[in-house]
Amino acid sequence: xxxxxxxxxTPATSADAVRVENLTRAFDxxxxxxxxHLTLRAGEFTALLGRSGCGKSTLLRVLAGLDREIExxxxxxxxxxxxxxxxxxxxxxxxxxxxLLGLPGKPQRAVAESALEEVGLSxxxxxxxxxxxxxxxxxxxxxxxxVREPDLLLLDEPFxxxxxxxxxxxxxxxxxxxxxxxxxxxxxxHDVDExxxxxxxxxxxxxxxxxxxxxVALDRPRTVGAPGFAALRAELLAELGxxxxxxxxx
Numbered sequence: 001x002x003x004x005x006x007x008x009x010t011p012a013t014s015a016d017a018v019r020v021e022n023l024t025r026a027f028d029x030x031x032x033x034x035x036x037h038l039t040l041r042a043g044e045f046t047a048l049l050g051r052s053g054c055g056k057s058t059l060l061r062v063l064a065g066l067d068r069e070i071e072x073x074x075x076x077x078x079x080x081x082x083x084x085x086x087x088x089x090x091x092x093x094x095x096x097x098x099x100l101l102g103l104p105g106k107p108q109r110a111v112a113e114s115a116l117e118e119v120g121l122s123x124x125x126x127x128x129x130x131x132x133x134x135x136x137x138x139x140x141x142x143x144x145x146x147v148r149e150p151d152l153l154l155l156d157e158p159f160x161x162x163x164x165x166x167x168x169x170x171x172x173x174x175x176x177x178x179x180x181x182x183x184x185x186x187x188x189x190h191d192v193d194e195x196x197x198x199x200x201x202x203x204x205x206x207x208x209x210x211x212x213x214x215x216v217a218l219d220r221p222r223t224v225g226a227p228g229f230a231a232l233r234a235e236l237l238a239e240l241g242x243x244x245x246x247x248x249x250x
Contacts, residue, residue, distance in 0.1 A: 016075075017041060017183075018039065018075065019073070019074075020039070022071075022072040023059075023072035023073070024071040036055075037210065038059075040152075041184065042184055043183065044184055044185075046186050047188075047198060047199035047202045047203070048188045048203045049192065049202060049203065049204050049236060049239075050206060054205045054208070056205050057156055059205070060188050063076055063080070063152070064082040076152060077151035077184075078151075079151045080152040081145035081152075083142055084141070085160045085161055091129050093129075094125070094126050095121070095125055095126065095127050095129065095140050096125045096126065097112070098129065098144060099111075099112035099116060099140060101144060111147055114147075115144075115147045116139075118146060119140075119143045119173060121139045138158060139173065141158070142158070146181070151183050152183060153184070155174070155187045157189055157190065159189075171194060171197060171198060175197075175220075175221075192233055192236050192237060195236070196218070196232055196233060196236070197223075199216055201214070201216060202214050206239075212239045216232060
């Protein structure tokens with residue numbers, strides 16, 4: 001029988017923000033997640049890599065409470081939020097109302113304004129979603145996650161649809177928000193460089209389970225030219241089945 005327990009997990013009471021034991025999720029009898037075990041520490045930024053179809057987004061949806069057809073044990077914080085690749089803004093609601101969407105009670109506009117200011121979008125508070133750029137829409141999506149004061153922030157390829165320059169700015173914003181907020185973050189991405197630039201720890205998912213787990217002990221702020229970056233990149237690419245040819249010295 002599936003067990004899905006949502007309990008508050010904070011640094012004051014536990015070093016772990018997430019604990020997953022023997023998680024299985026099957027579709028039409030085919031397991032996409034198969035006996036997965038995972039622990040995410042409170043305040044840690046973790047990136048999850050893997051080939052398409054390996055179960056990354058399914059795992060994120062389970063942790064978000066959006067998919068409960070599971071077997072196994074999942075312990076997650078009560079306060080958690082998710083941002084997807086698509087901002088999923090309601091076109092008939094102004095930006096500030098989108099930020100408050102789904103919050104219990106009757107939150108005031110000031111709550112939305114504070115979150116929008118944190119992501120640098122306060123000047124677009126009263127705008128309609130259709131008038132936002134891609135980067136602005138993604139920042140609105142992040143603000144909607146932040147107003148929930150999450151102990152766990154789940155990001156499902158939130159930069160995938162952005163152009164290169166906007167993507168860099170969005171990555172920097174997420175890094176700043178994480179350092180300011182101190183919540184645990186799980187970022188699902190296909191981009192190895194992005195994972196290494198942002199995360200404390202990188203996981204590789206394969207065949208429905210965590211196949212590789214490596215810490216990223218690089219000084220912040222990071223660049224792709226930092227010492228040790230290339231070696232970690234090669235390690236992760238190899239785990240993903242991408243082997244780079246060696247360059248013979250001249």
